Amino acid sequence: MPRLVYLIILLINFTVYAHKCRIVQQGDQIIADCTRLKLRDVPTDLPLHISGLDLSYNQISMIKNNTFSSFSNLTTLTIDSNNIHTLYGDVFKGLENLRWLSMKHNQLNIFTKIFDIVIKPLLHMQHLDIRYNINKTLGISKEMIYPYFGDMFYLTDVSMDLAQAPVFKLSGFAKLSQLKTIKFARCYLNQMSNDTFVDLPSTITAIYFHQCVGKISIVEADFLKPFPSLMILNMNRVAIQLGDALQLLYPFKNTRMNSIIFKQIRPQFPKPVFITRVMIHYLIHICVKTLF
Numbered sequence: 001m002p003r004l005v006y007l008i009i010l011l012i013n014f015t016v017y018a019h020k021c022r023i024v025q026q027g028d029q030i031i032a033d034c035t036r037l038k039l040r041d042v043p044t045d046l047p048l049h050i051s052g053l054d055l056s057y058n059q060i061s062m063i064k065n066n067t068f069s070s071f072s073n074l075t076t077l078t079i080d081s082n083n084i085h086t087l088y089g090d091v092f093k094g095l096e097n098l099r100w101l102s103m104k105h106n107q108l109n110i111f112t113k114i115f116d117i118v119i120k121p122l123l124h125m126q127h128l129d130i131r132y133n134i135n136k137t138l139g140i141s142k143e144m145i146y147p148y149f150g151d152m153f154y155l156t157d158v159s160m161d162l163a164q165a166p167v168f169k170l171s172g173f174a175k176l177s178q179l180k181t182i183k184f185a186r187c188y189l190n191q192m193s194n195d196t197f198v199d200l201p202s203t204i205t206a207i208y209f210h211q212c213v214g215k216i217s218i219v220e221a222d223f224l225k226p227f228p229s230l231m232i233l234n235m236n237r238v239a240i241q242l243g244d245a246l247q248l249l250y251p252f253k254n255t256r257m258n259s260i261i262f263k264q265i266r267p268q269f270p271k272p273v274f275i276t277r278v279m280i281h282y283l284i285h286i287c288v289k290t291l292f
Contacts, residue, residue: 029052032050032052036056040058048071052075052076053078060079062084062085063079064091080106084103084106088118089117091118096121100127110160123151126157127155127156130159130160131185149171149173155176162187162212168200180206182204184210192220193220197223197227202227207224207234209234209236214239219248223248225251233257234263242262
């Protein structure tokens with residue numbers, strides 16, 4: 001093999017190690033894989049020009065100011081499944097180019113004022129995943145005001161937990177004209193009322209609910225009306241009656257949807273569900289619209 005060709009192959013795909021992390025070049029992207037190393041802190045001796053960093057499945061509990069400030073080329077950062085309970089205000093300072101941030105399965109309290117400061121530098125964020133952080137104590141609190149996301153103009157999808165009484169009014173969602181997908185997990189919602197989501201953007205086309213374990217006492221027909229362009233509705237392990245779930249489709253009777261998934265829809269205290277002729281006709285109408 002000619003020496004030049006051999007050199008080119010090495011440049012396209014090579015692997016080295018730093019601080020036990022695996023450094024992999026994939027095309028023009030350099031990724032640092034630091035997963036499952038029992039790390040308690042973010043490594044400081046990584047290549048400064050990395051574009052991706054995965055710190056998942058470690059033992060990091062706290063991340064201090066300017067920890068990532070030297071990694072200005074980062075576009076993806078994953079810190080899933082650690083023990084993170086504290087983020088300092090300037091922890092993401094210098095990461096204006098970050099597009100993807102995942103911090104699911106930690107112990108973060110996103111409802112504190114400091115969280116607004118934490119995410120403020122992330123001006124080009126497109127994908128944000130902060131699911132599986134809320135605990136039961138927070139989940140059943142009366143009203144929980146969500147962080148301010150209004151500076152993330154490029155955000156297309158967000159995944160987060162859903163409190164018992166969520167408040168989105170001051171969260172800047174009205175400014176997120178690019179937002180298409182929202183996923184809710186660890187859901188403690190106790191009412192699906194018509195005004196629950198009125199402050200979320202009408203641009204949303206896909207909405208997912210997973211593991212809504214609260215006792216949902218009220219289900220109103222216009223719960224999903226704020227999303228007139230909805231194409232995908234996915235409900236998995238949601239504690240409501242099947243009849244109530246079907247009722248949520250009412251605002252979309254004259255629209256076309258791509259996917260409607262109801263999986264393990266059952267209330268905590270089941271009661272008989274009577275499917276009327278009107279409901280059957282309506283469901284057929286929705287399914288026909290969905291298929292064609």
